[in-house]
Amino acid sequence: MARKTKQEHLQELSDAVLDMDEERTVKAAHEALVEHVDPYDAIQGGLSDGMARAGQLFEDEEYFIPELLMCSDAMYAGLDVLKPHLKQVGESRGTVVIGVIEGDTHDIGKNMVRIMFETGGFKVIDLGRDVPPQRFVDTAREEQADIIALSTLMTTTMDGMGTVVRLLDEADIRDGIKVMVGGGPISPGFAKRIGADGYAVNAAEAVKVARELVA
């Protein structure tokens, strides 16, 4: 069998992710390594590219949450193969601290956003769900984060987002940290009112907003 070109390897990785095929992604990752494709390129030009295309289909309402989750499963499986072979770590676009605000345990939306951030080149620290506002602030300070991304599906917990902004102010570290908010009951107006820097309606948009915020 003829060797694949580098471009063909990247295409196969990207397609396997887009097709939600975990086994095929793992196989493609091994093949790329065997044929000396740079693991960094395989991740960026292959796996991440597949997720970016999946994100586009999600925005176009051809993919939905199940499809996006399956794509990300394939992507992470491929990442597990490639990561140990990375010689160089790519330049991160920035560090994001993400979580679902205290009182809320709905985390599918947050997980989607985390995935899109990770594939979009951000270092992501995921605090999980039901996270007290102070923990976002403490973690952001310790990790020198660029962005805090807050999610909630419930109106009862929305106010916790405003609390995070206020705590950042009080800690005098507001200037260096951008705050993004999203989730079912959140509107751009609400984001503005609590002093957040960004709002995104879904996971695909969230990563675009984040890029603008750190540009």
Next chain:
Amino acid sequence: MTIQKNASTAAMSPLERFAAYNKGEAIDRLPCVPIIGNTAARVIGVKVSQLRGNGRLIADAQIAAYRRFNYDVIRVFTDLYTLAEAMGAGVHYPEDETAYLENPAISSIDDIERLRPADPLKDGNLPHHLEAMQRVVKALGKEVPVTGALTCPFTTASFLIGAENLVRLSIKNPETVHLLCRVALESAIRYAGAIIDAGCTPSLTDPMSSSTVISPRLFKEFSLPYLKTLIEFIHQHGKSVTLHICGKTEKVWEAMADAGADCISIDNDASLSGARESVGHRLRIMGNVKPSEVMLQGTPADVRRAVFDSVAQAWDSPKGYIIASGCSLPTETPFANIQAMMDAATEIGWPVAPENLI
């Protein structure tokens, strides 16, 4: 047909209003339903957690809320999890906020066989909700439709095994999802029967079936067949069915109609005018004033404006239109905003003069 305003329509009860509206006769105003759940606790000044396991208090709260605002449908509802809880899911009850799912009933598909359909007269908090429904019907059943919230199979399935698990399985292992939906359907049918026995109408809610979560294709595979069976069962008992799905729904409106819904309740991510155009000839439409942005956070003037906008979009929908919030109201929705919704409905009156809505 010209419809004349006359004195006899001055103070219609909700049942009279619906009866006349359904026949195309004169009414005093469009039906109006701010969908009140735990806000009812605020009306009688109790903590949300006090409603747990207390059918009498749930009833007192719902009766008081209705008497205060005089809306057109009472819906006995505290949270989405009652049915899943009765099947073994863990629900957390914060002291004064709406309950949320703490842990699904099972964590692995190996345990599916352990799941049993709920017994509405015994399991979880279902008996208390049924008691609440009976009490509300006894107090108000002659003047206002009383409904009991019923979570639909696909959504209950997500609470049985966890939402993320379920959506993965919907692609990886469809047969497993069907097993979960079947047992959730059996519970839903039993509970629907008990709700009807209590003198109420089941009010269907299926947020996980939203196109914000799953594709229309998966809706047709995992939501539609079970909704159809459930709605058929309710129809056989002579009740009409309102089906609420949160978030985006445009691409499944036709399927919601195919499922047999008589009325769909749509959220603010869906367009009322779009719904009127595409399925208004098949079913009644209710919605979709923004529960969070307008009802919770807006002013009474914002609410009035939003009601006028909604009515302008859908008042002439062929099978009728009900002014409503897009989803259950947040617990802390100001009373002034609920009142503003009712006042706007009265101000618009009947017949609707579209030139006054702009």
